[in-house]
Amino acid sequence: MRQVLEGGEPFFRQGVKAACLLIHGFTATPKVMRGLGNALADQGHAVLGVRLFGHATSPNDLSRARWRDWLADAESGYHMLRGVHKDIVVIGFSQGGALALLLADLFPLRGVITMSTPYALPPDPRLKLLRPLLRPLSAVWRFAPKGKPVWHDAQALQEYQAYPVVPTRAVPEVDALFREMRGVLPSLRLPVLLIHSRQDPFIPPSDMESIYAALGSAEKEMVWVERSGHILPQDGERERVFEHVSEFIRSRVADRK
Amino acid sequence: MSEHASSRTDVHRMRSLVPGAEPFLFPGGEPRILLVHGFTGSPKEMRWLGERLQGAGFTVLGVRLFGHATKMADMLRARREDWLACLEDGYHILGGPKSRIVVAGLSMGGALSLVFGSRFPVAGVAAMSTPYELPAHPLVRWLRPLRGLIPLIGLFWRYASKVAIGWHDAEAASDHFEYPAYPIRSGLELDELLLEMRRGLPAISAPVLLMHARHDPAVPPAHMPAIFDDLGTNDKRMVWFEESGHVLTKDAQREQVFGEVADFVRRVGGGASWRRTADAVPGDERPGGGQG
Numbered sequence: 001m002r003q004v005l006e007g008g009e010p011f012f013r014q015g016v017k018a019a020c021l022l023i024h025g026f027t028a029t030p031k032v033m034r035g036l037g038n039a040l041a042d043q044g045h046a047v048l049g050v051r052l053f054g055h056a057t058s059p060n061d062l063s064r065a066r067w068r069d070w071l072a073d074a075e076s077g078y079h080m081l082r083g084v085h086k087d088i089v090v091i092g093f094s095q096g097g098a099l100a101l102l103l104a105d106l107f108p109l110r111g112v113i114t115m116s117t118p119y120a121l122p123p124d125p126r127l128k129l130l131r132p133l134l135r136p137l138s139a140v141w142r143f144a145p146k147g148k149p150v151w152h153d154a155q156a157l158q159e160y161q162a163y164p165v166v167p168t169r170a171v172p173e174v175d176a177l178f179r180e181m182r183g184v185l186p187s188l189r190l191p192v193l194l195i196h197s198r199q200d201p202f203i204p205p206s207d208m209e210s211i212y213a214a215l216g217s218a219e220k221e222m223v224w225v226e227r228s229g230h231i232l233p234q235d236g237e238r239e240r241v242f243e244h245v246s247e248f249i250r251s252r253v254a255d256r257k
Numbered sequence: 258m259s260e261h262a263s264s265r266t267d268v269h270r271m272r273s274l275v276p277g278a279e280p281f282l283f284p285g286g287e288p289r290i291l292l293v294h295g296f297t298g299s300p301k302e303m304r305w306l307g308e309r310l311q312g313a314g315f316t317v318l319g320v321r322l323f324g325h326a327t328k329m330a331d332m333l334r335a336r337r338e339d340w341l342a343c344l345e346d347g348y349h350i351l352g353g354p355k356s357r358i359v360v361a362g363l364s365m366g367g368a369l370s371l372v373f374g375s376r377f378p379v380a381g382v383a384a385m386s387t388p389y390e391l392p393a394h395p396l397v398r399w400l401r402p403l404r405g406l407i408p409l410i411g412l413f414w415r416y417a418s419k420v421a422i423g424w425h426d427a428e429a430a431s432d433h434f435e436y437p438a439y440p441i442r443s444g445l446e447l448d449e450l451l452l453e454m455r456r457g458l459p460a461i462s463a464p465v466l467l468m469h470a471r472h473d474p475a476v477p478p479a480h481m482p483a484i485f486d487d488l489g490t491n492d493k494r495m496v497w498f499e500e501s502g503h504v505l506t507k508d509a510q511r512e513q514v515f516g517e518v519a520d521f522v523r524r525v526g527g528g529a530s531w532r533r534t535a536d537a538v539p540g541d542e543r544p545g546g547g548q549g
Binding site for chain 2: 057079080081082184
């Protein structure tokens with residue numbers, strides 16, 4: 001009688017190099033970060049892939065989640081890694097990227113990497129219309145269908161683990177989380193790497209440019225990917241994404257001891 | 258970084274976790290130990306034990322249960338399945354079934370550890386100050402017949418006052434963090450969890466160490482032998498403490514508690530050898546006695 005979905009468990013690998021905290025996206029599980037985590041661990045990094053509240057169990061649980069629960073889980077991951085290595089880098093995918101940037105506002109991180117991270121809720125006109133009503137509406141309309149997935153690597157799609165629906169009550173929480181993220185961007189000063197696909201069917205590529213422009217960091221960098229969809233750590237160009245992540249950590253973190 | 262810190266007057270303004278009450282991970286050797294805090298408590302109450310076990314060479318993870326170490330209202334959204342999921346998280350972070358893992362919990366954390374031990378392969382379970390059923394809080398007696406209505410009642414009557422947990426070490430008490438009341442909705446979750454625990458006790462085959470304060474004012478001492486009797490394992494042992502209250506991991510006799518847990522972990526975590534000693538020390542009840 002397990003609670004956490006098989007394959008969606010959080011993971012940890014010990015290492016001697018800078019510790020990496022990996023944060024998955026909305027409705028997904030730590031599995032989306034596992035390939036990247038293993039690649040970094042193989043290079044000697046300590047890696048921790050956390051599970052955010054309401055994820056990797058049942059969509060009903062996600063209906064009970066508030067954005068601060070997710071931040072609390074990200075903070076928990078940070079505190080666990082503090083006992084492992086003095087240098088901590090946080091890597092977040094999609095909504096996980098917003099949590100990574102919020103963590104950078106709270107704790108002395110060595111760097112943040114975001115992948116496919118939205119600047120705001122996706123610009124769906126229906127969403128814009130419903131946004132103020134979602135909270136009360138979610139009492140009766142509990143789950144919204146997801147759009148058709150657009151992947152470049154069909155085999156990787158089979159590996160992707162996420163709820164098939166979006167709990168409507170969680171959408172205003174995601175909205176609030178991005179608002180918090182936008183609020184801290186100008187005060188951040190740490191090195192930040194942003195990665196986004198020009199082919200992202202879900203989060204417009206211009207969202208990366210918006211985050212980049214708002215970031216207070218002097219050391220910030222944008223990397224474009226061409227042959228992946230939204231799920232950068234698992235889709236077609238994942239190896240290139242992993243290389244950019246390692247290169248960023250090597251040049252911006254490891255060389256500054 | 259210093260520039261960042263100095264440019265803000267209140268750098269902690271958005272932290273979700275109560276400072277000092279955060280979870281912790283201390284890497285070390287095998288076996289690995291999962292520490293689980295109690296109802297309305299936080300990882301802080303397990304930290305001293307964790308530091309002591311790290312000093313003994315073990316890997317230690319002190320998990321945070323959902324709704325804890327943030328703000329009390331968060332607990333109202335917590336279900337017992339969320340807490341069990343947090344133990345699973347910790348178990349997998351420690352390496353999962355491939356590793357030798359001992360689970361140790363205080364109070365409700367002990368109950369969660371026992372439930373976990375009845376469902377997952379573990380090297381051992383240590384349960385401290387653990388209730389067999391909901392303690393006789395005055396509310397419990399007359400809320401129980403209304404249990405079906407508790408989610409509803411909990412909507413407008415949210416919190417119940419706490420019972421004394423009986424500290425002997427005042428300094429340790431002042432370092433303790435817990436929410437100031439019991440969320441009523443969560444009491445139902447605890448009640449259901451203890452039911453699951455009682456059902457699971459006969460299925461536990463791993464070695465179990467139980468510890469309780471003889472004068473625990475929060476969970477009556479009789480609860481320990483009740484758990485002991487139902488346990489399926491032959492390798493089980495009870496240890497009594499005379500000079501501590503409910504929070505065994507922090508109160509006056511904590512050093513003896515740490516020693517008992519360390520001895521237990523050393524014995525059950527050592528690969529195949531624990532099986533040979535399994536039948537050698539059943540039900541040793543020496544008060545506060547060591548492993549010898």
